[in-house]
Amino acid sequence: MLLGVARRLLSMVITLLGVSVVIFVILRLLPGNAVTASLGVSAGLLSHAQLAALDRYYGVGQPAVQQFVSWLVAVLTGNLGVSLASREPVATLIGAALPVTVELALVAIVLGLLIGVGLGMLGALHPGRLPDSVGQGVAVVGLGVPSFVLGTGIVTLLASVLHYFPSSQSFAGFFQNPWLNLQQIIFPALALSLGIGAAIMRTTRAAILEVSGQGFVRTARGKGLAPRTVSWRHLFLNSSIPIVTMTGIQLGYLLGGTVIVEQIFVLPGLGRLLVTSIANRDFPVVQSVTLLFAAAFVVVNMLTDILYTVIDPRTRAR
Amino acid sequence: MTAVGGGLLGHPDAAEVGLERRRAGWLRTLWRSRSGRVGLVLVGVVSLAGILGGVGLTPENPGVQSSSAVLRGPSPPHLFGTDQFGRDVFSLVLQGMGVSLEIAGIAVAIAAVVGTLGGITAGLLGRWPEALIMRGSDIIFAIPAILLALAIVTSLGASVIDSALAIGVGYVPIFVRVVRGPVLALREADFIRAGRVLGFSRRRLLFGHILPNVGGAVAVQTSLAFAWAILAEAGLSFLGLGPPPPTASLGEMVSQSSSLAGVAWWTLVGPSLAIVLAVIGFNFLGDGLRDAADPRSRTR
Numbered sequence: 001m002l003l004g005v006a007r008r009l010l011s012m013v014i015t016l017l018g019v020s021v022v023i024f025v026i027l028r029l030l031p032g033n034a035v036t037a038s039l040g041v042s043a044g045l046l047s048h049a050q051l052a053a054l055d056r057y058y059g060v061g062q063p064a065v066q067q068f069v070s071w072l073v074a075v076l077t078g079n080l081g082v083s084l085a086s087r088e089p090v091a092t093l094i095g096a097a098l099p100v101t102v103e104l105a106l107v108a109i110v111l112g113l114l115i116g117v118g119l120g121m122l123g124a125l126h127p128g129r130l131p132d133s134v135g136q137g138v139a140v141v142g143l144g145v146p147s148f149v150l151g152t153g154i155v156t157l158l159a160s161v162l163h164y165f166p167s168s169q170s171f172a173g174f175f176q177n178p179w180l181n182l183q184q185i186i187f188p189a190l191a192l193s194l195g196i197g198a199a200i201m202r203t204t205r206a207a208i209l210e211v212s213g214q215g216f217v218r219t220a221r222g223k224g225l226a227p228r229t230v231s232w233r234h235l236f237l238n239s240s241i242p243i244v245t246m247t248g249i250q251l252g253y254l255l256g257g258t259v260i261v262e263q264i265f266v267l268p269g270l271g272r273l274l275v276t277s278i279a280n281r282d283f284p285v286v287q288s289v290t291l292l293f294a295a296a297f298v299v300v301n302m303l304t305d306i307l308y309t310v311i312d313p314r315t316r317a318r
Numbered sequence: 319m320t321a322v323g324g325g326l327l328g329h330p331d332a333a334e335v336g337l338e339r340r341r342a343g344w345l346r347t348l349w350r351s352r353s354g355r356v357g358l359v360l361v362g363v364v365s366l367a368g369i370l371g372g373v374g375l376t377p378e379n380p381g382v383q384s385s386s387a388v389l390r391g392p393s394p395p396h397l398f399g400t401d402q403f404g405r406d407v408f409s410l411v412l413q414g415m416g417v418s419l420e421i422a423g424i425a426v427a428i429a430a431v432v433g434t435l436g437g438i439t440a441g442l443l444g445r446w447p448e449a450l451i452m453r454g455s456d457i458i459f460a461i462p463a464i465l466l467a468l469a470i471v472t473s474l475g476a477s478v479i480d481s482a483l484a485i486g487v488g489y490v491p492i493f494v495r496v497v498r499g500p501v502l503a504l505r506e507a508d509f510i511r512a513g514r515v516l517g518f519s520r521r522r523l524l525f526g527h528i529l530p531n532v533g534g535a536v537a538v539q540t541s542l543a544f545a546w547a548i549l550a551e552a553g554l555s556f557l558g559l560g561p562p563p564p565t566a567s568l569g570e571m572v573s574q575s576s577s578l579a580g581v582a583w584w585t586l587v588g589p590s591l592a593i594v595l596a597v598i599g600f601n602f603l604g605d606g607l608r609d610a611a612d613p614r615s616r617t618r
Contacts, residue, residue: 014453015453015456017461018454018456018457023461026466027473029471079451143597143601144594144601146552147595148556148569149572149586152573152575152589152590157537274468278469286469290461293463293467294460
């Protein structure tokens, strides 16, 4: 068990190292010099010597391998560098944006689980009946309507029909103003959760239908257990592995989805930071944020694996 | 010995008969499942729209602005209404669908070819090539695909080819995984061993026996990849990272409409409808293909 975790951790570190190389290589292909881009028009006023000095200061002129190694060493020692655009430490920028994205992702996944597991179980317990059809309909719409279309629709509806636009006020942290914070988070989370819910719903329905055909479920029903007990203890628990797998996968997609949805709802999260930084050719920020997203994805995958062993004792062997 | 002999003699015939029957009934099987039917129809409609838009057979010239017909609601001459420049939204949507399908098509082709080759190589060769390919695909897979596309597009530019490349790269690992699993199982399958013993060339084994057997999985994934690529393309152009302006793009139309949708809802509905129908169509087609390839997964 311990050896397994150690091996998994090592493999995770290697993957992340690979990720950092890939991101570094892709971003070094970027046309345009980040230093001149960050200076805007005033870059034209600088002499060659001044430009060279700036390049040296930001390390832009060095060979790529050297840049990579020095960046990696700095990251490992906790120094993410300084944003070329705002001159603030990258760690500060990320520190401010991270809680917003984490909150958004958590609310979205909880909503997705509620929608998905709820409709999925309802549908599987009454296959072919009305709740099932409703669930299937929601799944088709949820898988087909991209979060940015849904988000744009929600924003438009709220703003123009109901004259309600919580995002017009500056973002409130949960601990500053919980009520405003909730209003600002719930709609983007809803836009994200429909797709997640649809995927989880389909998985739940299929898993429960499969389990409910098995003998022990019939036995449980036959010996007179309450239907609710059978639903949760026999059906749900035995279907939870595929549901957990799908939730893990969706959490991964969710990280990417926040990028677009934060843009629509003007949430100052990591996704918005990333898009702004890409527009500004702000390498240090883009590098760190992308690496952070990848790290989160890898960690989620590992947690999913560990969760299997908690749920299903049979997977604990080896 | 008799068992091996039976396998050797029995197999090639059986394989060919099976293959023929599968080819003949392929479309019929697909049509028989509800998902396959809905998928085929939707993908057909969307493809037709894309082709019409791609070759310029739109009811009106999508580039022509008209100050006398600004923000008109849907009506017979303008099915999806007109936008803030008086352009016909329906024609713009057809054109955008064409671009979208073109980018998605190239992206999926890149992902399917590279991924399938990678998966077969990994599955057949084993040892270090497999380790290298699987590690590489794990690394790509660890970067959320839309972020990867975002990074590549910012770096290469947003022309049609660059967008397609950016979107395709992220889907390669999925093809690698989908193909490698069956290939691993096939490598040790009796009929492959038999073929090897009979002295079939590597090429014959690969193209005659291994590829057809992973073809179903690849077809399913190709359809799902199409749905994803259309979503990703729309997402990128929504963020302003799609092909530059003269090229129409569905994502950009959605993003533009957000400031107008309060007064002109049709500017949001037109392009959204096109994206949604395309995504649902390819998803259903993928489900249908899965049902056709594997009767056990048939949904009730």
